Amino acid sequence: MLSHWVPSYSLFSGHTRSKGFTASATHSHFPSLSFFPNQKISCMDATGLDSYGREFKTADEMWREHTGDSSKKIQWYRDGVSYWEGVNPTMDGVLGGFANVNEPDISCSEDFLKILLSERFPADARRQPLVVLDCGSGIGRVTKNLLIRYFNEVDLLEPVSQFLETARQTLALGCQTNAVHKAVNFYCVPLQDFTPDAGRYDVIWIQWCIGHLTDEDFVSFFNRAKVGLKPGGFFVLKENIARSGFVLDNEDRSVTRSDTYFKELFSQCGLHVYRLKDQKGFPEELFAVKMYALTTDAPKRALRAKSKRSINRPKTIM
DSSP states (O other), X not given: OBOOOOOOOOTTTTTOOOOXXXXXXXXXXXXOEEOOTTSOOOGGGSOEEETTSOEESOHHHHHHHHHSSHXXXXXXXXXHHHHHHTSOSXXXXXXXXXXXXXXXXHHHHHHHHHHXXXXXXXXXXOOSOOEEEEETOTTTHHIIIIIHHHOSEEEEEOSOHHHHHHHHHHHHHHHTXXXXXXXXXXXXXXXXXXXXXXXXXXXXXXXXXGGGSOHHHHHHHHHHHGGGEEEEEEEEEEEEEBSSSEEEETTTTEEEEBHHHHHHHHHHHTOEEEEEEEOOSOOTTBOEEEEEEEESSOOSEEEEEOOOOOOOOSBOBO
């Protein structure tokens, strides 16, 4: 989903702009990225900005101001859902007028997913149907265009009821002609409140929604969601990436985190980066986007994409 304008400041660079969006997602071997829960978290000291141009000295300062007590935290999540309740349940609506990013988004995600499935669940070794959870599913865009073609069962998780109902109606048409690949469950539940059934999912796909969670709820969600993975299962997190620190969107109540910020949160979750890939083909005015394949077990080797340094950009995909 695309939201409104935020300042195109480059954090830690005197608020200057630099050219560039994201680089080629050519893969190369590298030692697996493994994180340990007790390592020092340094990115929380990184400065950040909100969409009004205000600077925060640390992420903790920002979180204390906006979610520092129970009433503020409740309002944070209420405002986020309220924002999306005011958006039309259409492709153009959920992508903020950037419906043209759908094709490169799906194409790049599919390339990533095919590699992951071939490595983690080779076709000749599969003994049971593949099941995926689509988190922040919206109108079912990712499920319809990607996930339902590779998984036998898809569950959708979305807190905005009108989005979920649109997804249900759209996917019901496909299910009438395809009993092998189908949408099964539609959960109208916020991410921070959801707990999956134990051992149900081969993959949990989380795209453009984790920015709505506080750091505390981010860690709590992944710790609960681990239980929902089958042996060998993994997460795919696809998100906007700030160049440094973070950018707070005051209107839809979301935070765009840097790659370093994400990796330190993964540490707190006890997760490992198995593979990562940069999104290609998006307009330059958008944030850079990365895909992380995350596992609970530490891989011996993994692959990652080489990328140029990007700056925070004026539009935000959520």
